[in-house]
Amino acid sequence: MIADHISGNIIENPPKDGKLSVPITFDWFETDKKRMAKVAEDGTEFGVMVGRTIKDGDVLAETDDKRYYAKINTAQLIEIPVSSMKEMGRLCFELGNRHLSLKVEDDRVLVPYDHPTMEYTKKIGFEPHIIEGGFDGFLIVKAHAGSGTIIPGTNKTTGDVAEEEQEAAADEAWKSEHADGHEHGGHHHGHAEHEHAVGEYEVNGVLHRPDGTHSHDGGHTWHKH
Template sequence: MLIDKILGNIKDTNNATKDIDEIFVDWFDVDKKILKKTSKNGKDIGIKLTKPSKLNDGDIIYSDSKEIVIITIPQCEAISIRPKTMEEMGKICYEIGNKHIPLFLNGDEIIVNYDEPLFKLLEKKGFKPNKTMQKLTNALEHHHHEH
């Protein structure tokens, strides 16, 4: 099956009567131009979106009268930090930015993929990071560049 567009998001629809099949896409693959995956129920699916876009958790990529196929971003090990002040927020983001690690926000929480050296650095600087399991969604846009 070849998918070329996103049909909507499961959060915005009522598909209670349809079976749900899932494609698991890791957070670091959501903006790839071409993906080949196998769904939870064993369907081989190629994804090549005609309109450049990133995949989001819950995106519907196929629907018929009996089932829908959605994108699921699985949880992974992450570092979570809740800054106490805007100054602390700036310092934390500066340290993470120096490592060129993608940054995710969820309310007042800063989240990054787990990286032990970064975790230890944040602890050393007194920021009180927590190791958690989370879905990495809501990434801040970042620019790719070479030094």
């Protein structure tokens, strides 16, 4: 089944139509992916390509008797308390240079847990703590380090390869379902992709050029650090 749009949210607007709500589980770093192959709790296979960040409770597909919704796993986060605007600015500058997804609040910053970041924030004078939490309200950076281990002879991790395989599976599902010009709700859905120029390459969702610039938005804007 293809999930290519979000029709509601069962947390913001609890349904009352008697349909069975079936979760499709996502990890936090999957919520902003363009294409994914997922399996719902009842075993139904999905190609997910909704075109925007998925939130906890988002309704991704419906049948006559079931509603399939996103369930975002909680995970370990680093909570970094701050006591002034000066501290907040310095911390966000340091984290920005590390391409970390984050959530900024009045007196703290939250980032996904990893040991190097934990130790680095201690080194620069902060007092980080590990907590368990969700990812509502996070600014998601696609360049966050890939999970898994580095594959010898490449610049990819096992997590990067798994992500590429998911996207390929979702692409195949979409092509199969739309091979006959299938339309949803009377509207044909086109999916424009960035055409890579000579020398461009993509790593973990970020486009790179030989001159050292990179793009986080599919090639619309480019910059370097």
